[in-house]
Amino acid sequence: MILPILNSEITFLQFLPFDLPEPLISIIFLLIGASIIAVVASVLALVGVYLERKISAHMQDRLGPMEVGPHGIAQTFADAIKLLIKEDIVPQDADKLLHFIAPVMVFAATLAAFAVLPFSKTLVVSDLNIGLLYIIAISSFVVIGAILAGWASNNKWSLLGGMRSAAQIVSFEIPASLAVLSVIMIVGSMNLGDIVEYQKGGFFNWIIFKYFPFNFIAFIIYFIASLAEVNRAPFDLPEAESELIAGFHTEYSGMKWAMFFLAEYANMFLVGVVASTLFLGGWSSPFGDFLNSGPFPVFWIFIKSFSLIFVQIWIRWTLPRVRVDQLMYVSWKVLTPFAFVAILGVGIWMVL
Amino acid sequence: MNITLFDTIFYLLAFLTLGSAAIMVFSKNVIYSAVGLLFTFFGVAGIYVLLAADFVAVVQVLVYVGGILILLLFGVMLSNKITNIEITTETLHFLPASLVVIGIFVVLYRVFITTDWNPVGSYNFDPTTHEIGTLLMTDYLIPFEIASILLLGALIGAAYIARKD
Numbered sequence: 001m002i003l004p005i006l007n008s009e010i011t012f013l014q015f016l017p018f019d020l021p022e023p024l025i026s027i028i029f030l031l032i033g034a035s036i037i038a039v040v041a042s043v044l045a046l047v048g049v050y051l052e053r054k055i056s057a058h059m060q061d062r063l064g065p066m067e068v069g070p071h072g073i074a075q076t077f078a079d080a081i082k083l084l085i086k087e088d089i090v091p092q093d094a095d096k097l098l099h100f101i102a103p104v105m106v107f108a109a110t111l112a113a114f115a116v117l118p119f120s121k122t123l124v125v126s127d128l129n130i131g132l133l134y135i136i137a138i139s140s141f142v143v144i145g146a147i148l149a150g151w152a153s154n155n156k157w158s159l160l161g162g163m164r165s166a167a168q169i170v171s172f173e174i175p176a177s178l179a180v181l182s183v184i185m186i187v188g189s190m191n192l193g194d195i196v197e198y199q200k201g202g203f204f205n206w207i208i209f210k211y212f213p214f215n216f217i218a219f220i221i222y223f224i225a226s227l228a229e230v231n232r233a234p235f236d237l238p239e240a241e242s243e244l245i246a247g248f249h250t251e252y253s254g255m256k257w258a259m260f261f262l263a264e265y266a267n268m269f270l271v272g273v274v275a276s277t278l279f280l281g282g283w284s285s286p287f288g289d290f291l292n293s294g295p296f297p298v299f300w301i302f303i304k305s306f307s308l309i310f311v312q313i314w315i316r317w318t319l320p321r322v323r324v325d326q327l328m329y330v331s332w333k334v335l336t337p338f339a340f341v342a343i344l345g346v347g348i349w350m351v352l
Numbered sequence: 353m354n355i356t357l358f359d360t361i362f363y364l365l366a367f368l369t370l371g372s373a374a375i376m377v378f379s380k381n382v383i384y385s386a387v388g389l390l391f392t393f394f395g396v397a398g399i400y401v402l403l404a405a406d407f408v409a410v411v412q413v414l415v416y417v418g419g420i421l422i423l424l425l426f427g428v429m430l431s432n433k434i435t436n437i438e439i440t441t442e443t444l445h446f447l448p449a450s451l452v453v454i455g456i457f458v459v460l461y462r463v464f465i466t467t468d469w470n471p472v473g474s475y476n477f478d479p480t481t482h483e484i485g486t487l488l489m490t491d492y493l494i495p496f497e498i499a500s501i502l503l504l505g506a507l508i509g510a511a512y513i514a515r516k517d
Contacts, residue, residue, distance in 0.1 A: 027360075098387065129479040130410055137410045140418030144390060147425050151383060159429065166426055173418070190481060 048265035086254035095152040102149035103259035109141030120297035153251035161247025165238035171331040176225035178339035196282035208279040214345035226271035233316035272305030369395030
């Protein structure tokens with residue numbers, strides 16, 4: 001896992017004229033890797049924000065941002081710079097420490113999940129053999145961040161938003177994990193790289209078409225549950241603006257607010273990559289060996305995940321928000337039983 | 353003294369674990385205790401990773417952070433702040449507490465001195481999931497089944513309590 005990778009990296013640094021102690025070199029490399037993830041994830045989040053604004057505008061027969069750069073391409077970067085220099089307001093009765101920790105925790109957990117995403121055969125920061133479980137586990141920090149943000153703001157809307165977020169994500173984690181389980185059963189590994197390798201060789205090797213229709217059901221369940229996990233409409237109850245102003249981040253401004261915002265869009269990309277890795281062949285080409293080398297794996301994973309992000313945006317600007325009781329109904333009485341049916345179906349079919 | 357990367361990470365994690373455990377124990381604010389507990393779990397998970405027990409580490413985070421800690425925070429928040437009752441640890445039960453602490457300390461110390469500690473020379477980061485799965489389905493099948501029946505019972509009990517009528 002981590003230590004063998006570090007050993008190979010240390011040899012890179014032999015050209016330095018002076019000797020650094022070994023722990024320091026390794027830590028420097030870890031920091032470089034982490035910064036690359038942070039930059040990539042933030043840029044992807046900014047692209048996601050731009051896409052959301054453009055697509056929603058065109059769906060409503062508007063133009064969206066047009067002023068900064070051609071077709072407003074630089075608008076989100078300008079917004080990011082604006083947010084960086086905005087005043088940071090902390091409510092007087094807020095819990096200052098937790099008010100600061102919460103957005104950092106949400107953003108850090110999102111970035112941490114990016115570490116195991118495979119963008120090609122070699123382009124993966126940490127090729128963990130339990131990568132899938134790691135993603136599910138690390139996203140629980142996002143929930144805790146949301147709850148703490150809601151509590152620390154000392155605001156009823158924030159608290160209600162935080163509670164809703166916790167209840168929603170904990171409930172939807174169950175169908176999401178169950179839907180993922182059938183993939184693990186088929187591949188026999190939780191390593192995301194292995195899961196992609198299994199699906200190599202074109203469209204019909206994708207897990208979504210294996211044991212039809214059980215894995216198709218699992219994919220739909222995972223997609224719906226992931227919408228709820230990243231607080232996207234129609235499940236955006238934690239920040240329902242017509243009821244709770246902005247939910248758990250009502251009292252946040254400036255860069256702290258931007259962290260929540262960027263984390264949300266980075267999370268959209270994250271679930272897009274995970275869904276396409278699990279069910280749609282990941283970085284492998286949909287045409288067998290055609291265009292499956294060089295930079296193309298990265299191209300395919302981006303095409304697949306951005307298509308899923310497009311569907312997420314499309315759903316957000318088309319469907320109304322569900323109520324809390326409907327949300328729980330969907331999770332416990334619809335998605336969870338169907339997820340069990342999918343697991344059972346795949347399991348029986350595999351034994352036969 | 354030769355400090356390797358392994359030692360550095362170990363001491364950082366140990367510091368994180370013990371420091372946040374101290375915050376958890378000594379804090380008067382229940383939410384701060386919960387956050388301290390969060391970082392304690394995280395540090396312990398890190399130490400599991402150092403011991404090449406990746407599956408245990410991730411499951412530790414998944415179950416304790418993703419499940420138990422969220423439930424704990426949820427419960428505290430539902431009762432705190434909204435009703436304006438500050439939940440703090442005010443009463444001190446000195447005698448029973450010290451008895452329990454001394455008891456636990458004696459047991460732990462006995463385990464500590466009777467265990468045959470043999471340092472692991474070389475770490476091999478082999479996948480552990482396959483082995484754990486095989487062992488659960490063969491040697492440890494009965495404990496596994498008993499645990500699942502217990503969980504099923506808890507599930508049915510929770511559903512029964514939550515019923516409207």
